[in-house]
Amino acid sequence: MTAIAKSVRRSALGLGLFAIVTGGTIALTQVLTAERIAQQAARAEAKALFEIIPESQHTNDLLRDTVLLPPSDRLATPGPVTAWVARENGRTVGLILPAVAPDGYSGDIRLLVGIDPEGQVLGVRVTSHRETPGLGDRIETKKSDWIRSFDGRSLGDPRPNRWNVKKNGGVFDQFTGATITPRAVVKAVQKTLVYFRQNRSEIRKILNEPPDTRGNPLTPDVIAGQQPEAEHS
Incomplete structure (x- = not known):
């Protein structure tokens, strides 16, 4: 060689x-x-x-106590929905559902929405997003308290047509220079409440709770969509 x-x-x-x-x-x-x-x-x-749902408000292992709920396009999550159950001495005090706002300015905004047995919001938190720093990222609790404006809300509070940002006739604040982001989150939270209402009987059955005999019919305006607008996040 x-x-x-x-x-x-x-x-x-x-x-x-x-x-x-x-x-x-x-x-x-x-x-x-x-x-x-x-x-x-x-x-x-x-x-x-x-x-x-703080530890002081439940007695079970919240991280391990999960149930599978029916799939739904409303939550924008594929397949059956894994929800966390908060119980106090065996009694269900809240359910935390994952949801996705697919129409954020920079893509999906992933949320957790806590709901009590009466259909009232216990709290909402954003777990991931790619929204614009200094604008859309105010959905984070470390940037503002805006996300806490959902606490105590329900499908009837505000009225269905008021589930929107103020710019579009709703009750929720938008951000200066950023409307798409908060509007997407508002819409996702409302859809999660609709999902809970529509599946309440099935959810109670999965949680081994007696049927809810009061009934909660949905009127068309409760499930109506909101009109999108083409503007900055």
């Missing part, structure tokens, strides 16, 4: 070894990064759950 051939062979082996090491490093980094992201998401979710 000539010196040139040996040199080419050594170079090829070196490049091959470099490619193997680089590929392995990238793959390992991706695995470790994905694991860290999953852990961070789980921590954020757990934190949000206990902000919506």
Whole structure:
């Protein structure tokens, strides 16, 4: 073998070894990064759950007490819905449902919505989003208290046609320079309440609770959509 051939062979082996090491490093980094992201998401979710229903308000293990509820396009989540149940001495005091606002300015806004057995909002928290920093990110509790404006609300409070931002005739504040983001969250919370109302009988059955004999019919205006507008988030 000539010196040139040996040199080419050594170079090829070196490049091959470099490619193997680089590929392995990238793959390992991706695995470790994905694991860290999953852990961070789980921590954020757990934190949000206990902000919506604090430990002082239930006696069960909220993180482990989950039920599967019927799928629905209203929540914009695929497949059956995994909901967290808060119980106090065996009595259900609240349900926390995952929901997605698919029409945020920069994509999906993932939420957790806490609802009491009467259909009243216990709290709402955003678990992930990509909204504009300084504008749409005011849906986070560390940026503003806006998300707390849902506390105590229900399908009848405000009236169905007032479930919108003030710019569109609703009762919820919009952000300066950002209307799409809060409007998307308002719409998602309202749809979650509609889902809860429509599936109340099934939910009570899953929770092994007696049927609700009062009845809660939905009128068309309760489930009516809201008109979108093309403007900045």
